[in-house]
Amino acid sequence: MIDEKHIGALVSRHTVEVEAGRLRFFAKATGQTDPRYVTADAALPVPPTFLYCLEMDAPNPRALIELLDVDIGRVLHGEQSFTYYRMAYTGDRLRFETRIADIYTKKNGALEFVTCDTHVRNVAGEPVADLRSTIVVRNTEVP
Numbered sequence: 001m002i003d004e005k006h007i008g009a010l011v012s013r014h015t016v017e018v019e020a021g022r023l024r025f026f027a028k029a030t031g032q033t034d035p036r037y038v039t040a041d042a043a044l045p046v047p048p049t050f051l052y053c054l055e056m057d058a059p060n061p062r063a064l065i066e067l068l069d070v071d072i073g074r075v076l077h078g079e080q081s082f083t084y085y086r087m088a089y090t091g092d093r094l095r096f097e098t099r100i101a102d103i104y105t106k107k108n109g110a111l112e113f114v115t116c117d118t119h120v121r122n123v124a125g126e127p128v129a130d131l132r133s134t135i136v137v138r139n140t141e142v143p
Helices: 020-029 050-055 063-068
Strands: 010-017 075-084 093-106 111-122 127-138
Touching: 010 063, 020 050, 050 093, 050 111, 050 127, 063 111
Parallel strands: none
Antiparallel strands: 010 093, 075 127, 093 111, 111 127
């Protein structure tokens, strides 16, 4: 069982610069045709779910799995949500800080849930977005 002592633990903290090339690649990969996301002459706005890609630029994207000492083969992506406060653009430097917000079980311990909150701020400290994700860990050893 995942120890609830991890609630509040810092999982990751990193800063990423938003690069135009990555934004254009993301727009192409997701079928985006809106010129706001593909024009090279302007500061490109960050598409809503691109922040998840930048979150994965953490020095150790497996930090949560390692901290909790769970088998990646038993992990499922449960949920992802975003709350936006202001736009981010190419050239912006964004700070990401991820902490464990909650740990709980369902189905008599057969499923464990770990919810993480990531706060994204610009270099001026202004909030850009909050990301919330939940992973599910399947336990096969529960009677």
